[in-house]
Amino acid sequence: MRTTTAPETVADLIARQWGEHRPGLMYEDDAERHVLTRHRTAQEAAARAALLVDLMPPGAEPHLGVLLDNTPEFPFWLGAAALAGAAVAGINPTRRGPELARDILHTDCRILVTERAHLPLLRGLDLPGVRILVTGTEEYEALLAPYAAAKPGEAALRTPGPDSRLLLYFTSGSTGAPKAAICSQGRLAAAGAALARQFTVTPDDVHYICMPLFHGNAVIADWLPALVGGAPVALRRRFSASAFLDDVRAYGATYFTYVGRAIQYLLATEPRPDDRSHPLRLGFGTEAGAVDAARFAERFGVRLVEGYGATEGGASVQRTPDTPPGALGRAGAGDDLAVIDPATGAECPPAVLDPDGRLLNGSAAIGELVNRGRSLFEGYWRNPGAEADRTRDGWYWTGDLFFRDEAGYLYFAGRTDDRLRVDSENLAAAVIENILARWEGAAAVAVYAVPDEVAGDQVMAALALREGAAFDPAAFAAFLSLQQDLGTKMAPRYVRVVTAMPTTATNKIHRVSLRREGFHCDDPVWHRTPAGCYRPLDEAALAALLATYEAQGRSGLLRRPGTPPARNDRPGAGDAGDAEAASGT
Structure with a gap:
């Protein structure tokens, strides 16, 4: 461990990089890889902190929005906000229109830092009082130039302390308007120090940041422990399953974080003889599932550690060496x-x-x-x-x-x-997903509720298949019959076979869109008969099913064909093979 005392603030962590000329930040730009020293990263943060102090309107909340991919500018502005006693609202680039404007205005951002690639998202939005800075432009470089000699601690809107707000990070918002969780410098610095101790982070490590920095996972579990332990970070603009191992080898990465279905995307790539030839020693994240974690360790030789700790900080679960498989x-x-x-x-x-x-x-x-x-x-x-x-x-x-x-x-x-309620029994989707994930043909699984014809819910599962696999209804039914922990109410009534699993910006399966569509979709859907067999939900079967809903007065619970999902429920792009556009709790 590089440090023996926990820092009180993230600003302390940024300032400690000053004068250190070991690698601090690595990234790719125009197919060329770059390495910046720790001193240089602190220098860039200090320059932006000084600019921020001069640009922020008097009396305004010291908040700035950052609408960027994982470019060097993102950690520069995180560091700048820490030094200036300001707070960053991470803006999700998969949000659109009024919802995107709402996120910026709700967090009282008077400055928005973005890049050319995201300017189309802002066209036509009413953002009164918000000044937009576009990185990589001549105007932006001219604004920064006078502050090139700034040093940490020279300029601040408010003196940074442990209680200073640093992050306003949005929850996923899959069931309503996202909530902006407040994260203070003291709590974030302590969290980074705890993870650095837990994983023995040293300057010899390299933290690969492939999850989006607008999400708490990448900042709290990847960037911050690297700062504490003196390890450089390597940025990937957007998560790519196909480029993952190439990046790891090129940067010498030893550690990465993941959320949602990122592990499934990696497992869905074509196996290669050199899958174990890399320096990775650890992956840390959530929702990989015990089955996929075991598959990942077997294929890539890398241990995955599942953790639990909400961005809000209200509860955490600590893994100990004697934690049994499947437990957190x-x-x-x-x-x-x-x-x-x-x-x-x-x-x-x-x-x-x-x-x-x-x-x-x-x-x-x-x-x-x-x-x-x-x-x-x-x-x-x-x-x-x-x-x-x-x-x-x-x-x-x-x-x-x-x-x-x-x-x-x-x-x-x-x-x-x-949670689903089937025949008066409460079920949890994740438990059923973990069982279905054992099926050898599944690359990704999502379980969710659809309304029962009479009362309560029925279980529906979306399956993305492994490359070369086909859905064999008899084999799937036989697999289910052998699962001793599959309760009598858990077997999916409906199975939807998808070519691409809809995902959110954080690589989590977008269940809202799946629930809204139910069995009204373009993908093939199979339904389970009372005998336990799966049959195609063809036009005749669908008509008979809908007639039952009508007779029971429950047809209003179903989304009708041709009715689009609500704007903020549209999934991001992504598929089981490569989540180039899905990158993004």
Whole structure:
């Protein structure tokens, strides 16, 4: 470990780079790779901090929006905000129109830093009082030039301290307007130091940042521990599964982070004889799933560590060496975590697991993870209603489903929005997904609810197939019959075979779009008969199904053909083979 004391602020971390001429930042521009020293990165941050002080209108909230891909300008402006006592709102480039304008204006950004590639997103938007800086232009370089000699600590809007706001990071917003979580410099610096200790980060490491910097994962779990440990970071403009190993080898990367389905995209690439020839030692992230984590380790020889810690900071789960497979760990220091049934407020009973770790009492054991003790949650920007909901009854409600075994280890079971109720039994989508992921033909799996014809929900699954695989309904039904932990209500009533899984900007499967379409889609859909066989949902079968909904007065719950999804529910681009455009909690 490079440092022995935890920094109080991120500004401290930036300033400590001054005078250090070891590599600090690596990136590719016009097919040419560049290396900047740690001193140079601090110098660039200091120049932008001084510019920020002069450009920010008097009396304005010290907030700037950053609408950039993973270019060097993004960490420069993160560092600048830290030094200036300002806050960065990471703006998601997959948002569009009024929703994009809303994100910028909601966070009171008076300055927006963007690049030429994203200017079309801003055309026609009403952004009163927002000054737009376009990186890479002559005007931008002319603005920066007078501040080239600035040093850390010379200019600030507010003196940076542990309580200073640094990030206003949006939640995913898949079920409504995104909430901007407040992250202070002290909490972020402490989180970076904790991860640097946990993973023994040293200057000999290289942190590969391929997840988007507008998302908390890349900043908190990748950029910050590198700053603490003195490791350089290597930037990938947008995540690319096909270029992943080439980048890792070129940069000498030893560590990376992931979210959502990034691991599935990597596993879906064509295997190569040199898949294990690289310097990577560790991947850290969320939602890879036990099956894919094992496949990744077997193919690439890299251990994946699953972690849990919301950007909001309200709860964390700490992995220990004795954590069993599939579990995330136990409660973090000072936390009092419990799995609660939201309907009753009572703690759920412990999970019953078979010798293979398969959950046998999911309906009773799965509940919402709640922190009944100390919480580091710092609130949402200008959203008291969301804050109150998150902290109701004096507890911090994570919005995530978990179950807990007899020894106290916690297992992730999905989002509360991903709970299904089938024949009066509560099910968690993530649990069913983990089972379906064992099917050898699946490259990616998404499970979600569609309305039952009479009451409650039915299980629908979207499957993206591995290259060369085909959906064999008899083989799939036979596979399901052999899964001992697949409860009687869990088998999918409907199976949609997709060529490309819709994803959000953070590589998470976009379930909102899948739920909205249901079985009204252009992809082939199969439905399960009472005998357990899968048959095509052809025109005759669909007509009969819709007639049943009509007879039960539930047809209004279905989206009709030709009705487009709401604008902010449109998925980002991406597919199981390469998520070039899907890059992006």
